[in-house]
Amino acid sequence: MPNPTATAAAVREDPLRFGVGARVTIAVMADRYSEIILGALQDTDLSALEVRTGDVSTWLGGDEAALLQALTDLASAVASTGEHASIALMLSRGCPGEAVCETPGGAGPRSVPIPQGRRTGQYASAEWSLYPLADSAPGTETDSGPSSGRRPDHMRDIYAAIEHARSSGIEVSTDHYATRLAGDLGLILETVVAAWVLTGQSVQHVTTHLTISVNSPSHEGAQA
């Protein structure tokens, strides 16, 4: 008979079985968009990730550190062309299915070190949403001590993530339904991945959505 504790640990340790990954849509506002997107993909080392390209987005599956590195390289390559572009990003962990999570309820949460990003020197602005999803059965969504069996205190993690962003020099402000981030493109991605990983220490299923703008005509004069 399989040991359920060993099975849950094996799922947590395997990023693909735990559903760690990204969907990314790169929209370059130029006639030569296709050349730029293909060039950026070619310049990015995706060897540590599973990759599948679709007509709406590209799916990248793999561990959090490899995802942050690939997303930073990809976004930076697009920004370096000087063309105005919008990058729509969704990150997900803890729910490898679609509407219904396929992981056993007790598989998470998955704790990994917060990945280090890098400054790219490029200015970006972005709108960000973070969703800790309490969709496991009650009592299985957290294995942490004091809050065990209750809804995890994810607001604490969201505030910690906003503090992390501010301390790394990112401008953080609020807007309808979203948090606005502005500053270095690489630090914005680092912040968003950090918040996603941090929240995932107490919640199995966490998604985050980010819409990034680079080389906007309205960014003229802005410094990364």
Next chain:
Amino acid sequence: MPNPTATAAAVREDPLRFGVGARVTIAVMADRYSEIILGALQDTDLSALEVRTGDVSTWLGGDEAALLQALTDLASAVASTGEHASIALMLSRGCPGEAVCETPGGAGPRSVPIPQGRRTGQYASAEWSLYPLADSAPGTETDSGPSSGRRPDHMRDIYAAIEHARSSGIEVSTDHYATRLAGDLGLILETVVAAWVLTGQSVQHVTTHLTISVNSPSHEGAQA
């Protein structure tokens, strides 16, 4: 002393106080992107909505039916140019703030009729996520009978929404972390708004994210 029941009803009835709105990013993959986006905004009747344009997205605030009409007209105007474009859309209701909802916990849910959309005759493909957010205090997030005080049965609403999409001729399939929709652009928007409104009958705070692709080179030959 204000009557809390009357206050909650007043918040629910006012779409702006209840935080009903959209953030939309139109990314046109052409050198003339600015002309196309401004033209689409000019051709769309936004008089029933509050509008604020930013460098990442445009915020539209107002009731669900007015939002569906404006989003359909806007997306259709972009698609009619023949240029490849990506439209990133976030819809939110029940949380007019940012990280922390500003509505009183007992303000929702808000029930409105499911808005009717219209066929545009244009083919689109899209990736869709729907988030019923159980972030109110336990027992306040639903006033429905059998599930009162427990987490609402939002899976029932999500399945109903998927059925609604299939019955209107939209292709529905699953992919990592998202539901894929393909078919008539207007029916895709109708589906997503219907699911958001339907889920909102039992949950105060519901957001949904949609990334739409129109005029993709890989759509060649596809019929709306």
